[in-house]
Amino acid sequence: MAEEILEAPNVVEYPFSRTTGPVVGAFLTALREGFVVGIKAADGSVIVPPVEYDPFTAEALTEIVEVADAGEVVSWAWVAEPLADQPLDRPFAWALIKLDGADTPMVHAVDTGGDPAGISTGSRVVARWRPPKPAGSDEPGPGLAEDPNPPRAYREGHILDIECFVPEAS
Amino acid sequence: MTDISLPERLRGAEPVRSIRTFARLEYAYTPGRAASRFLNQVTNKRLVGQRCPVCEKVYVPPRGSCPTDGVPTEDEVELGQSGTIVSFCVVNVPFMANLMEIPYVGALIQLDGADIPIMHLIQEVPYDQVHMGMRVEAVWLPDDEIGPTLESIVHFRPNGEPDAPYESYKDNA
Numbered sequence: 001m002a003e004e005i006l007e008a009p010n011v012v013e014y015p016f017s018r019t020t021g022p023v024v025g026a027f028l029t030a031l032r033e034g035f036v037v038g039i040k041a042a043d044g045s046v047i048v049p050p051v052e053y054d055p056f057t058a059e060a061l062t063e064i065v066e067v068a069d070a071g072e073v074v075s076w077a078w079v080a081e082p083l084a085d086q087p088l089d090r091p092f093a094w095a096l097i098k099l100d101g102a103d104t105p106m107v108h109a110v111d112t113g114g115d116p117a118g119i120s121t122g123s124r125v126v127a128r129w130r131p132p133k134p135a136g137s138d139e140p141g142p143g144l145a146e147d148p149n150p151p152r153a154y155r156e157g158h159i160l161d162i163e164c165f166v167p168e169a170s
Numbered sequence: 171m172t173d174i175s176l177p178e179r180l181r182g183a184e185p186v187r188s189i190r191t192f193a194r195l196e197y198a199y200t201p202g203r204a205a206s207r208f209l210n211q212v213t214n215k216r217l218v219g220q221r222c223p224v225c226e227k228v229y230v231p232p233r234g235s236c237p238t239d240g241v242p243t244e245d246e247v248e249l250g251q252s253g254t255i256v257s258f259c260v261v262n263v264p265f266m267a268n269l270m271e272i273p274y275v276g277a278l279i280q281l282d283g284a285d286i287p288i289m290h291l292i293q294e295v296p297y298d299q300v301h302m303g304m305r306v307e308a309v310w311l312p313d314d315e316i317g318p319t320l321e322s323i324v325h326f327r328p329n330g331e332p333d334a335p336y337e338s339y340k341d342n343a
Contacts, residue, residue, distance in 0.1 A: 005200060005206045020188060
């Protein structure tokens with residue numbers, strides 16, 4: 001007997017709220033203010049994004065330092081068909097980017113205008129920042145927004161305050 | 171807490187202390203053939219279970235086979251619109267997306283003719299009068315809002331009958 005087999009969307013969502021702690025909090029605060037910080041490790045190297053404890057000695061780290069918002073592509077992967085909720089809606093690269101002044105690379109998206117030839121290991125990229133939130137703007141910050149992926153018009157203390165990286169003008 | 175030294179530019183800034191990190195999983199769920207038949211019948215305001223040919227238990231919602239005997243359950247059995255509360259819970263904790271006023275009562279209801287209970291909401295009675303053995307009936311949405319979901323039943327409410335004898339639901343109590 002032909003009969004209809006039902007199907008329906010089933011969305012499971014956990015609206016976690018996480019405290020950042022002083023170290024990750026400093027990183028997000030700096031993003032909101034339009035710059036990038038890392039932390040001095042026990043051996044004097046700079047870890048970006050900052051971590052609370054030294055990865056080798058496990059001692060607590062305390063010295064937050066500013067790094068540049070431009071750097072070098074260490075490794076990358078091309079995303080030919082971006083998924084919903086990814087930072088860009090056209091083909092882009094996920095890249096490990098070692099910012100000037102940092103000793104560790106960090107992951108972010110790189111927009112080459114959709115052209116995979118626009119990125120290579122060793123190529124230079126620079127952050128494309130969102131604008132700062134205008135004084136008096138009542139747009140909800142990330143701590144208030146009910147939408148899991150709110151359109152982020154302004155910088156508000158989130159990794160996507162850097163919209164993406166773009167190739168540095170040569 | 172360890173003292174953190176900040177670069178000059180961060181010292182006056184209001185620090186970020188928390189962020190929302192949603193975890194979201196999107197599934198396309200299919201209830202399968204047996205439960206689809208059940209839900210399509212719900213659209214006609216009918217509650218139809220399936221009987222195991224070996225143990226003769228009537229399952230609702232049916233899953234298409236008997237978990238005890240491992241045989242298909244093809245014999246369909248129309249169940250009553252009333253049933254007996256076999257277990258219940260008074261909910262006093264509000265949930266984030268909860269539309270119900272607390273306290274409210276969730277109950278396991280053994281529909282007449284079924285051998286296992288379904289879970290649903292009990293309303294139209296003070297929460298502290300709900301009890302095991304209480305007889306309740308389904309309250310349906312308006313006809314034009316009914317669809318293939320148990321949410322087509324808004325809730326169950328007492329139907330005025332005397333309590334069911336314990337013997338009639340002891341296997342599920």
